[in-house]
Amino acid sequence: MQNCATRSDRLLELILFSLRDRGALCALVLAAYRVELTSLLDRVSSGSIGDDDDDREVAPQARGDRAGGSPARARAEGRRTEARISEEDAFLIYDLAGCIAEAAGAARLPVVRRDALALREKAAEVHAGGERAERDMFAAGLRVIDRILDAARAQPSPRSEPASKDLN
Known part of the structure; x- marks a missing residue:
């Protein structure tokens, strides 16, 4: 019976650790999405697609x-x-913007979420709006990237804990 209690204590520690560092985990996810969005916008704008x-x-x-x-x-x-953006690329940007909006919602970053939803809307309008809509989408994408960077700068630096508190 004691072995079972030890395992559940570790599970509780993991849950508490995750909840306590929710902001840091969400920031990590947003940073990964930011890199992906930057790469995608760069690739699409360079003309290698289309x-x-x-x-x-x-x-x-x-x-x-x-x-x-x-x-x-x-x-x-x-x-x-x-x-000039293909439908597939516009959909990738649309989908990524939705993921960013969800992660920003979980991180309680309403400005990032709002701008990600605006990017999603602009990506949906690209083929109907032509070159002007394409420029608007790129501008919205850059705004999302800036907002994620601003949110990362505003977060407190990670605190260092003793090695004995690490979860193995």
Whole structure:
């Protein structure tokens, strides 16, 4: 019977440890999401995704067709340019923004949660809104990254506990 009590005490210690350091655990999860979001936005903005879309814009110009051309020319002529982000990438950003919003809710960070939900909304609008919506989504993504960094800076530094209190 004593062995059972020892195990349940360790389980209780683990639960109490998790509850006590909930903010630190949530900050760790948010930091991982921040890195993932940064990487995803960088990859998408660099044009490594959607290279086929660039071919679509250049080919008509090479034929002398005025319907094609660069996005700058399309803006100058008053035409709406389509977003270069693939639907799959927009969905990845949408999904990641939802995960960030959930983690921020668990960490009780309403500003981060609000901005993550705004990013999710912007990602959903990318294909309907064209290049303007794409820029808005990138701006919202950068705002989420900044908010996560601000929240991490605002947290108190982790306290060091004696090695005897570590959970093995």
